[in-house]
Amino acid sequence: MSFLDLKNVTKIYPNGTKAVHETSLSVDEGEFMVFVGPSGCGKSTLLRMVAGLEDITEGDINLDGKLINEVDPSERDVAMVFQNYALYPHMNVYNNLAYGLKNRGIDKETIEQKVNDAAKLLQISDYLQRKPSMLSGGQRQRVAMGRAIVRNPKIFLFDEPLSNLDAKLRIQMRLEIKKLQQKVGVTSIFVTHDQVEAMTLADRLAVINNGIIEQLGTPIEIYDNPKSLFVAGFIGSPQMNFLDGNIKNKTLSAEGFEIKDIDSDFEGEVKLGIRPEHLSQRENSLINLKVDLVEQLGSDNLVYGQLKDKKDFCYRCPGNLTIEKGADLSLNIENNKYYIFDKSTGKRVN
Amino acid sequence: MKIKPLQIIAHIILILGVLLMVVPIWISFASSSHDSVTILTEGMKFHIGDQLARNYNEVLNEKGGWSEEVTAAKMFINSFIMALGIATLKVVISAMSAYALVYYRFKLAVPIFWLIFITLLVPLEVRIFPSYKIVSDLGLTNSYTGLILPLVASATATFFFRQFYKTIPDELLESAKLDGANAWSFFIDFLVPLSKTMIAAMFIFMFVYGYSQYLWPLIMTTAEEYWTVVMGMKIIYTESYEGVALPRTAERFAYIILSMIPPVLVVVFLQKWFIKGLIQTEK
Numbered sequence: 001m002s003f004l005d006l007k008n009v010t011k012i013y014p015n016g017t018k019a020v021h022e023t024s025l026s027v028d029e030g031e032f033m034v035f036v037g038p039s040g041c042g043k044s045t046l047l048r049m050v051a052g053l054e055d056i057t058e059g060d061i062n063l064d065g066k067l068i069n070e071v072d073p074s075e076r077d078v079a080m081v082f083q084n085y086a087l088y089p090h091m092n093v094y095n096n097l098a099y100g101l102k103n104r105g106i107d108k109e110t111i112e113q114k115v116n117d118a119a120k121l122l123q124i125s126d127y128l129q130r131k132p133s134m135l136s137g138g139q140r141q142r143v144a145m146g147r148a149i150v151r152n153p154k155i156f157l158f159d160e161p162l163s164n165l166d167a168k169l170r171i172q173m174r175l176e177i178k179k180l181q182q183k184v185g186v187t188s189i190f191v192t193h194d195q196v197e198a199m200t201l202a203d204r205l206a207v208i209n210n211g212i213i214e215q216l217g218t219p220i221e222i223y224d225n226p227k228s229l230f231v232a233g234f235i236g237s238p239q240m241n242f243l244d245g246n247i248k249n250k251t252l253s254a255e256g257f258e259i260k261d262i263d264s265d266f267e268g269e270v271k272l273g274i275r276p277e278h279l280s281q282r283e284n285s286l287i288n289l290k291v292d293l294v295e296q297l298g299s300d301n302l303v304y305g306q307l308k309d310k311k312d313f314c315y316r317c318p319g320n321l322t323i324e325k326g327a328d329l330s331l332n333i334e335n336n337k338y339y340i341f342d343k344s345t346g347k348r349v350n
Numbered sequence: 351m352k353i354k355p356l357q358i359i360a361h362i363i364l365i366l367g368v369l370l371m372v373v374p375i376w377i378s379f380a381s382s383s384h385d386s387v388t389i390l391t392e393g394m395k396f397h398i399g400d401q402l403a404r405n406y407n408e409v410l411n412e413k414g415g416w417s418e419e420v421t422a423a424k425m426f427i428n429s430f431i432m433a434l435g436i437a438t439l440k441v442v443i444s445a446m447s448a449y450a451l452v453y454y455r456f457k458l459a460v461p462i463f464w465l466i467f468i469t470l471l472v473p474l475e476v477r478i479f480p481s482y483k484i485v486s487d488l489g490l491t492n493s494y495t496g497l498i499l500p501l502v503a504s505a506t507a508t509f510f511f512r513q514f515y516k517t518i519p520d521e522l523l524e525s526a527k528l529d530g531a532n533a534w535s536f537f538i539d540f541l542v543p544l545s546k547t548m549i550a551a552m553f554i555f556m557f558v559y560g561y562s563q564y565l566w567p568l569i570m571t572t573a574e575e576y577w578t579v580v581m582g583m584k585i586i587y588t589e590s591y592e593g594v595a596l597p598r599t600a601e602r603f604a605y606i607i608l609s610m611i612p613p614v615l616v617v618v619f620l621q622k623w624f625i626k627g628l629i630q631t632e633k
């Protein structure tokens with residue numbers, strides 16, 4: 001059994017909303033697990049069940065070899081960082097950090113030692129006497145982290161802790177969280193709907209949709225090998241291009257072109273997925289793109305345009321290529337990196 | 351700094367308001383320092399006279415009543431105890447019942463809340479006979495407990511605490527739970543400090559409410575040693591008509607001034623919290 005073990009966990013809210021369906025998942029000790037998925041897919045619900053803030057309708061959760069279904073959140077030894085931090089407004093930073101330790105009956109000197117260590121690690125030593133209302137967003141974020149770290153819990157839970165920060169600070173804090181987690185080595189679960197955050201932070205990633213884990217794996221595995229239409233569309237930025245197609249006798253006919261000898265026995269309606277970055281310009285290739293718009297990001301250009309039948313399509317090319325609006329490009333799929341999904345079930349078939 | 355006309359007008363209005371509040375008190379105070387005869391013949395006074403110490407000493411220490419034993423000082427103390435008891439218990443009970451109503455999500459929480467709320471329509475004066483019956487059956491007439499207890503349940507305060515607790519974000523409770531707080535420590539470590547200003551404000555209102563009770567102590571007490579200030583005010587007013595002597599107008603003023611002191615003290619002690627809460631919201 002691994003460190004955290006979810007077995008067939010289901011959550012049905014009192015109003016009948018089924019937020020999590022029979023989900024099973026294991027997290028190893030020291031692992032950084034990220035739950036990613038669109039809004040309302042049940043990420044927070046799953047996390048809150050681990051924390052004990054929501055009852056488990058069905059299934060078992062084991063933490064560190066112990067069934068915790070019925071254990072009170074205060075006894076679970078988990079720490080959580082909330083989206084809006086939930087700092088204690090009437091306590092100064094020191095007491096915010098010390099509160100959980102005090103409740104455990106730890107003696108004063110040890111508390112002071114621990115709080116000071118955590119404060120140093122997070123560079124908030126200068127603000128220990130301040131109230132949360134006198135801190136900036138980033139500083140509050142650190143205090144919230146400090147409050148989690150100082151207790152040395154079995155597991156850290158983060159529920160979209162970065163979504164209230166501006167873009168630059170978010171990237172900085174993202175890095176710091178990752179570094180910190182590696183330094184402290186605590187098992188962590190991080191919830192986000194930002195796929196970049198998910199990719200950069202995760203040791204392993206769980207892509208959740210409609211209360212179901214669609215795919216579980218390392219970020220690269222998931223990026224390279226999405227198992228379903230949903231995962232393919234959700235992971236990767238800009239989004240994968242999807243074209244309608246049809247397979248007959250190992251030949252895929254899409255809009256305006258054909259791919260022969262595909263690696264699948266599937267027959268019928270499919271979706272063909274091609275990542276914008278898996279394309280290159282080559283004469284007389286499969287795909288013809290009429291350019292509408294070019295976004296220059298510096299390192300890359302994002303070229304948006306339409307195929308013959310007016311289908312929107314995106315192509316990502318190195319930033320040093322100049323492409324004019326209105327140009328006609330001929331694009332080749334590199335290394336045959338394309339994905340085929342069954343149109344009715346969304347399952348990958350190649 | 352240039353003063354704008356609007357500011358001048360605002361200040362004039364404020365000053366008028368202050369005068370409206372302060373002048374009657376000053377007149378009472380100034381009048382309480384004269385001889386009763388002077389007041390009766392010359393009317394109210396604006397300046398301090400020479401009878402200050404004598405009048406106040408007389409009011410505080412002169413024994414009155416049928417038994418010639420109760421003093422005004424004793425009445426002040428009684429009222430103070432009663433108001434303090436009512437205010438303290440009202441605040442404690444309301445805060446706790448609001449806590450239960452908001453945080454323990456049992457099915458009957460809403461009906462129970464409305465039941466509590468409806469008691470606003472049934473003030474003590476309306477239920478005075480049943481209340482008296484209960485208190486006297488319990489043998490609590492002529493006791494501080496009897497004075498205080500029937501007045502401690504407060505729908506108003508429960509309502510205000512409930513509304514306040516409802517604005518406290520759920521995450522605060524959740525992160526406190528994860529930090530190992532139990533139901534009691536969440537109340538003491540979070541709700542009480544967060545509602546400090548609310549508590550101060552409620553305490554002040556409830557103190558004044560308790561202090562100015564008239565009917566209940568009047569019915570409740572037969573022993574003079576439990577008489578309260580407001581009852582005394584009535585006595586000191588009617589006394590002059592019954593007696594043959596001149597009305598003791600100056601002493602009455604002294605009594606009124608003295609009766610204001612306990613509530614004023616409470617406000618002075620609590621105003622720091624109170625005002626802080628009005629000008630800065632900490633949430």
Ligand SMILES: Nc1ncnc2c1ncn2[C@@H]1O[C@H](COP(=O)(O)OP(=O)(O)OP(=O)(O)O)[C@@H](O)[C@H]1O
Pocket residue numbers: 013014015017018019037038039040041042043044045046193
């Ligand atoms: N207390 C509740 N009662 C009823 N339904 C709820 C409750 N909380 C959440 N839900 C529903 O459960 C589903 C999952 O909610 P959840 O909060 O887990 O989503 P999420 O993935 O965290 O979304 P977001 O990214 O927006 O935070 C949603 O459909 C939501 O409407």
Ligand SMILES: [Mg+2]
Pocket residue numbers: 043044045159
């Ligand atoms: Mg959420």
